[in-house]
Amino acid sequence: MQPKEALSNIDVAVLAGGLGTRIRGVLGDTPKVLAPIAGRAFLGHLLDYLAQFGTQRVVLCLGHLADRVTAWLAQGGHSLDVVCEIEPRPLGTAGAIRFVRGELTTDPVMVMNGDTFLDADLRAFVASHRLSGAEASVLCVEVDDAARYGRVEIGADGRVIRFAEKAPGHGTVNAGVYLFSAAFLDRLAASEAVSLERDVLEKLPAGTLHAAVVHGRFIDIGTPDSLARAPAVIAGEGK
Numbered sequence: 243m244q245p246k247e248a249l250s251n252i253d254v255a256v257l258a259g260g261l262g263t264r265i266r267g268v269l270g271d272t273p274k275v276l277a278p279i280a281g282r283a284f285l286g287h288l289l290d291y292l293a294q295f296g297t298q299r300v301v302l303c304l305g306h307l308a309d310r311v312t313a314w315l316a317q318g319g320h321s322l323d324v325v326c327e328i329e330p331r332p333l334g335t336a337g338a339i340r341f342v343r344g345e346l347t348t349d350p351v352m353v354m355n356g357d358t359f360l361d362a363d364l365r366a367f368v369a370s371h372r373l374s375g376a377e378a379s380v381l382c383v384e385v386d387d388a389a390r391y392g393r394v395e396i397g398a399d400g401r402v403i404r405f406a407e408k409a410p411g412h413g414t415v416n417a418g419v420y421l422f423s424a425a426f427l428d429r430l431a432a433s434e435a436v437s438l439e440r441d442v443l444e445k446l447p448a449g450t451l452h453a454a455v456v457h458g459r460f461i462d463i464g465t466p467d468s469l470a471r472a473p474a475v476i477a478g479e480g481k
Contacts (some may be wrong), residue, residue, distance in 0.1 A: 248365035250296035252421075253348045256288065257335050257438075258356030259305025259328075269469075273307040275356045276314055277463055280473040284463060285311070287359060287476055289320045295364045299323045301345045302356075303338040305331075334436035343431040351427060353438075355418030359476055361459040368421065374400065376452035377426040380443070381419035383460045388413030390462070392439075394453060402451040405444045414455055418462075 258275040269277055276283040292300065300322050304311055308328040315324055327342045339353060350371065352364075360383055371379040380402065382394050389410040395403040396414065405416070416439070422430075435441035443451060461475040462468055 248295040248368050249292065249352065250298055251348060252297070252350060252352050252368070253299050253301060253346050254292055254297055254352045254354065255301045255303060255339060255342060255346060256285075256354055256356045257303050257338055258285070258311065259303050259308070259332070259338055260357065271307065271310075273310050274463065276310060277469060277472075279463075279476060283314060284359075284472070285314070285356070286319065288354075288356065289322055289324070291359070291361075292364075293321060297322055299325070301325045301327060301342050303327055303329065303342055305329045305333075305338070334441075335438035336430060336433070336435035336442050339427065339438065340431045340433075340435075343427060346427060349424040350421045351424070353420045353422060355462075357464050358418040358462045359460070359472070360417045360419060360456070361478070362417070362419070362456045364419075366456075367419070367454050370400075370454040371421040371452060374452035376401070376450070377423040378443075378446075378450070379421045379452040379454060381417045382414050382453050382455045383417040384412070384414050384455065384457055385460060386412055388415050390465075391415035396453045396455065397449070399449070400453055401449040402443075402446075402453050403448050405439075417456075417460060 275285045302324055304326055312326050325345055329338055329341050333341055367381050387410060392408055393406040393413040394416055395406055397403050430442060459475050461472050463472050
């Protein structure tokens with residue numbers, strides 16, 4: 243499989259409806275997904291990244307300040323088919339997926355957080371997911387300081403044992419990129435879960451969720467400090 247073919251037949255849902263309260267003092271009324279990073283909106287970097295792997299169709303799960311995002315998209319500058327779905331009220335990450343389930347037509351579907359960037363080979367992630375036979379896979383990354391993130395404990399078989407509490411120091415964390423089968427998404431859509439992480443993934447029986455672990459540049463732009471470091475990380479100058 244060539245890189246340009248990896249996601250050619252996989253819809254990508256981007257969770258971008260959050261309020262961004264921790265960085266509102268920096269961004270003001272600019273939605274987090276449009277945070278200016280090295281002269282380009284963060285969403286632009288994400289779409290460029292997805293295009294490298296042949297992505298054809300992206301479903302943007304929007305909420306807060308959605309009109310700003312749709313206006314940015316209307317300016318062009320990207321080659322992907324982007325569908326915008328605007329939730330009527332904050333539904334949480336699981337609720338957002340439930341809301342757009344009807345727009346996700348492939349099997350599997352990739353789901354990713356709209357405020358994180360990971361320089362990973364998505365071709366390898368897709369191959370790992372298919373080889374595992376699991377209905378759901380999570381992309382994980384090793385970081386020097388896992389204090390902001392819950393750690394992921396992974397067994398020798400590559401399956402998630404549990405999601406642990408936040409703790410400082412080196413660790414493997416959830417990078418916020420997933421592959422879900424149609425059957426998994428249907429069960430999620432039939433549930434009343436609000437948080438994908440707490441209400442769905444953390445409640446799965448041990449060994450259900452496949453984990454692919456990578457070493458790569460990773461940034462979550464959810465705090466002023468990480469937002470400030472994002473240009474260097476995306477440019478390949480830091481992590």
